[in-house]
Amino acid sequence: MNRIAQGLTLVLLGAAALTATVPTDLYLNWVKAGFGPFLIAAGAVTVLLGVLVVVAELRGESQDTAPEHRTSAPEHHTSARDHDRAVAAEYGDGGHGHDHSGAPGVAWLLLLPVAAVFVLTPPALGSYTVESTGGSAGPPPEETVSGGFEDALAEAGPGETAQMAVQEFVMRAWTDEDRQMAGREIELTGFAVPDEEGSWYLVRLQMACCAADAVVNRVEVVDDGPVPEADTWWTVRGTWDEPEGELTDVSEHRFLAQEREEVADPPDPYE
């Protein structure tokens, strides 16, 4: 990989990062919203570095470097391989000019994320991921229970509709021993995932950092209407189907929906 190729690769990589963040919100399909500013900064630095490398190369800087290397220490440069090894080993030194004209072939792979953004523009994870991972396997970890709940239900006044995240609903349903959700009117928003038995789930994916660590939170919705299509977005209003017996013994929590409304303009797909 020559230096022009390296510089152009960096420009494209930075452009991909900037394209996904500045004119569009594509990055929300892949990483948490908090990464936005960092991606913009990283993209800008990458483009800048790429441009500097290309400009330096066009000015013929690397032509100066190579002979300079050899004239200054010719006895050590009996072969290009020794030279490379020496340069690679010397790398990290503060007081010399090194000439890394080449980059390993593996660096070409940096064009793959670029192609992914510009060609595929991968969508947010959806019903496929929910089906292939088998949904939430059981109650969420219990660490958050002790401190009480600080969610939309706690904030909503008595008698008000609580607009809860699916994640909050699931957490409450499995771990709130006081069962404060019982009888309250709740509103949930998510995408639909029908199953083979004719019921359907309202699902949101929760991520810590990026789509690679997405965790499925889902609620089975019980209502009179037809089963919606996979990956369509819905807001449902209704109540929690309070189970009898232990909360943690329930395999799937259910939501009794009085009304539902299709969401035309889906929000950030993850929560």
Add this chain to the structure above:
Amino acid sequence: MSERLSDETTPGSALGDSIAQGWSDRDELPPADWGRSTSSRRTGTVWLFALLITAMAAGHAWLTDELTDQAFLAWATVFTAIAFQALPFLVFGVALSAALTAFVPASAYRRFIPQNAARAVPVAGVSGALLPGCECASVPIAGSLIKREVAPAAALTFLLAAPSINPVVMIATAVAFAGQPEMVLARFAAGLSASVVIGWIWVRFGRADWLRLPTRTHTPGASRGRIFRESMLHDIMHAGGYLVVGALAAATLNVMVPRSWLLTVADAPVVSVLVLAVLAILLSICSEADAFVAVSLTDFSPTAKLAFMVIGPIVDLKLIAMQAGVFGWRFVARFAPLCLAVGLVCTFLIGGLLL
């Protein structure tokens, strides 16, 4: 001219050379008519990229309608996600390490590291915690430290500690494992103790002739800004390429491997730790990004995730290749198994204590 001729007759030997493929036939050492050849090669490169951009635009127009395979799109999403969440860490890690390369002379490191090898090892381990840079940068730094008469064991400890416990890695781990500070602490403790123990073992049993020392070169004259730019370019090209390899493998594992299979393995206490250790070796993810992959392996125990983050920075395919290039195979054949063994022992001990 004579040097140029000898280039062509030198046989390739080390793997380090073969991964740095294309180094020897690059523009730097062109034939006699090199001005012309270089410029035509440049023009060729520019055309290649123009073609690539056109192909991407055409591909976008054509593929968005054609490509609806859900499994492939999920794979593409996960791959893009891993690549882009790691990008800020890669760029800033590389920038910081380039700044140190350009503005802190190597003699400064030597001044802080004692002459006595056994005492130098812990100092080197702790100084690894101060200097950001991923494993790609630390291999050559260790080589140059050895040349500057720092004890080899101390330089090797630095080589292991710097990518394991440096501030960028620690911050990345804290971000990935938000709300689990014990994981950050465990990673620090296990990474540092593994590096220091390996250093001490090398002081006691290591032999100088296992290390093929790099030849010394010295070239004055380049400006600091240029050193900064060049080392940043070098790091981003090397580390970035391997990062994409890691993202590809991780996305494939994430989407293709059935959860039930991983779950079966994940339940076995010792086996799960070994499985993630092997995964860390195979994936060769940059240590500045591996915490994000570790946290995504949600089915595994904390100790297994710790193993992934302790083993990854000290032994992986990419590191083995780089170490073979700088120090030779006689060294790697002894050093890599040692790192794996000590790393696992430290993981089990610290994991048992803290997690």
